[in-house]
Amino acid sequence: MHPDFPYQLYLVISEESCVHFPMLQVAEMSIEGGVDIIQLREKNLDTSAFIKKAEALKKITDKYRIPLIINDNLDVAKAVDSFGIHVGNSDMPPTEIQQKWDRNKAIGYSIEYLEQLENEQTQVANHLGISPIYSTATKTDTVTEWGIEGIKKIRALTPKPLVAIGRMDAGNAAEVIKAGADCIAVVSAICTSEDPKKAAEKIKSQIHQNQHENL
Ligand SMILES: Cc1ncc(COP(=O)(O)OP(=O)(O)O)c(N)n1
Ligand SMILES: Cc1nc(C(=O)O)sc1CCOP(=O)(O)O
Numbered sequence: 001m002h003p004d005f006p007y008q009l010y011l012v013i014s015e016e017s018c019v020h021f022p023m024l025q026v027a028e029m030s031i032e033g034g035v036d037i038i039q040l041r042e043k044n045l046d047t048s049a050f051i052k053k054a055e056a057l058k059k060i061t062d063k064y065r066i067p068l069i070i071n072d073n074l075d076v077a078k079a080v081d082s083f084g085i086h087v088g089n090s091d092m093p094p095t096e097i098q099q100k101w102d103r104n105k106a107i108g109y110s111i112e113y114l115e116q117l118e119n120e121q122t123q124v125a126n127h128l129g130i131s132p133i134y135s136t137a138t139k140t141d142t143v144t145e146w147g148i149e150g151i152k153k154i155r156a157l158t159p160k161p162l163v164a165i166g167r168m169d170a171g172n173a174a175e176v177i178k179a180g181a182d183c184i185a186v187v188s189a190i191c192t193s194e195d196p197k198k199a200a201e202k203i204k205s206q207i208h209q210n211q212h213e214n215l
């Protein structure tokens with residue numbers, strides 16, 4: 001477990017992505033199954049509706065004392081006093097977020113190109129999304145697939161916490177952790193499951209399995 005990011009199973013959620021239950025129910029069931037951190041990623045809501053959703057979700061994350069990350073929108077993150085924000089190359093840069101928000105807030109930043117590891121944005125970020133490990137129908141505007149070799153390359157170049165995202169599930173979580181990722185982020189593997197609690201448990205047990213093998 002990374003000392004600066006003690007979260008190994010990361011749920012990225014939106015109302016749209018939840019198939020069998022409403023989003024808040026999926027969030028609660030998945031936390032009971034082992035999700036350690038949640039990002040609210042609502043790409044089609046205006047700021048006011050996004051804030052309402054975030055407030056409702058934060059009641060749940062606060063109840064279970066787990067961190068809430070807001071995707072893209074600093075106004076929403078500020079309004080709900082979230083643990084942090086996640087941004088990518090088309091969003092407000094981490095340096096600007098740092099100037100406009102509390103210094104102690106967590107900033108996640110997507111890595112799409114190896115050269116980004118040398119830029120100021122990566123230096124300011126607290127944790128990095130490896131974007132994507134594998135291409136996924138959930139987000140199609142991605143650049144390349146990092147794959148297992150990509151994780152190893154990035155791991156060798158930075159000590160920052162690495163979050164693996166893109167078609168992650170119980171079948172590939174263990175090898176991704178073994179390759180150097182600190183955390184597995186998922187949408188579909190939990191949000192489309194008929195049993196989000198069990199889905200989270202299965203991924204978590206694969207993450208733990210790998211840790212035991214490394215002892
Ligand atoms: C944990 C995590 N990693 C990567 C992303 C992708 O962020 P971004 O590149 O800004 O794309 P959008 O999610 O905004 O479409 C993420 N959200 N979370
Ligand atoms: C939100 C997000 N960001 C990605 C990136 O590559 O940056 S992939 C992704 C969606 C991941 O969904 P699923 O677990 O269903 O594959």
Ligand SMILES: [Mg+2]
Pocket residue numbers: 071072086087088091
């Ligand atoms: Mg973004």
